[in-house]
Amino acid sequence: MNELIYNDLLAILKTNHVKMNEPLSNYTFTKTGGKADILVLPTSYLEVRDTYNYALTHQIPITVLGNGSNLIIRDGGIRGIVMVLVQMKEVECKGNQIIAQSGATIIETSRFALEKRLSGLEFACGIPGTVGGALYMNAGAYGGEIxxxxxxxxxxxxxGELKTFAAEELELSYRSSRFSKEHLLILEATFELTPANVDEIKAKMDELTFLRESKQPLEFPSCGSVFKRPPGYFAGKLIQDSGLQGKQIGGAQVSTKHAGFIVNVDGATATDYLELIEHVQKTVKANFGVDLETEVKIIGED
Incomplete structure (x- = not known):
């Protein structure tokens, strides 16, 4: 069955953009995750649409990924078709607007805005996800958000139809959006920015980059901030005050640099990550009565 799907998809995409039994650990920031039955890497909206409609017509499960920065894929992998959008990364400028395809990284998009002397995306200069992932989560940092x-x-x-939604229609709130509630596949984002002095924009981005590099454990693979900020608290401080920094299960460790991160220090599996996340949640609940909700998306089969 998978070979038949593979051959059909070869007619839609280029040969080297369709892969069978592909390890998804190659596509996640944690370097963990099982295999995809079929993985495709479309390079155009037409290829995305045709692949998606093929899956719909043949009732094949389809999962869409960006660059896997805020994601844990379980060790059993993902059945059906996995579509990774990292090949779709064009960014352009029209007046005060930056138009970016969903596979472009939000970091590179913020740097492109700097080149065009446009302000508004400075907060995103250290967010490791794609534009699509940033919209999906309404990503934010240092007082700004998408x-x-x-x-x-x-x-x-x-x-399977192309449609444009205004920002007001997308129900953007703290780490949530309409995308997380409906099956809407993000292809492109248009950002409305403000002309500004390039030195001021760069100074702000340099400051935020320094803060990120000094506080976050960028030397190890990780999925970024694991937990949402609970009302009235900071997840990292609750974890730190629970004495969990350095706690390790398998190759996954609560970062000694920033307790809100879980890093892959020694060939961790997704199961190591999930067991450590559960341990952190139970410990924080027991110590402070606070439920930590995961910010990282967890998908795939056990």
Whole structure:
């Protein structure tokens, strides 16, 4: 069955953009995750649409990924088709607007805005995800978030149609959006920015980059900040005050540099990550009565 799907998809995409039994650890920041039955790397909206409609027509499960920065894929992998959008990374400028394909990284998009002397995306200069992932989570840092600058998004609907949504229609809130509640595949984002002095923009980005590099454990693979900020608390401080920094299960460790991160220090598996996440949640709940909700997305089979 998988060979038949593979051969059909070869007619839609280039040969080297369709892979069978592909390890998903090659596509996640944690370097963990099982295999995809079929993995595709589309390079155009037409290829995305045709692949998606093929899956719909043949009732094949389809999972869409960005660059795997805020993601844990279980060790059993993912059945059906996995579509990774990292090949779709064009960014352009029209007036005060930056238009970025969903596979572009939000870091590179913020740097492109700097080149065009446009302000508003400085907060994103250290967020390791793609534009699509940033919209999906309404990503934010250092007092800014995607909802502050997003004008509209081009999506593929669950019916396989292209549609543009204004930012106000996307229900953007803290680490949540309409994308996380409906089957809308993000293809492109338009950001409305403000002309500014390039030296001031760069100074702000340099400051935020320094803060990130000094506080976050960038020397190890990780999925970024694991938990959402609980109302009235900071997840990292609760974990630190629970004495969990340095706690390790398998190759996964609560970072000794920033307790809100879990890092892969020694060939961790996704199961190591999940067991450590559960241990942290139970310990913080027992110590402080606070439920830590994961910010990282967890998908795939056990």
């Amino acid at each position: 909802s502050d600058v997003l004008k509209e998004a081009l999506v593929l609907t669950s019916e």
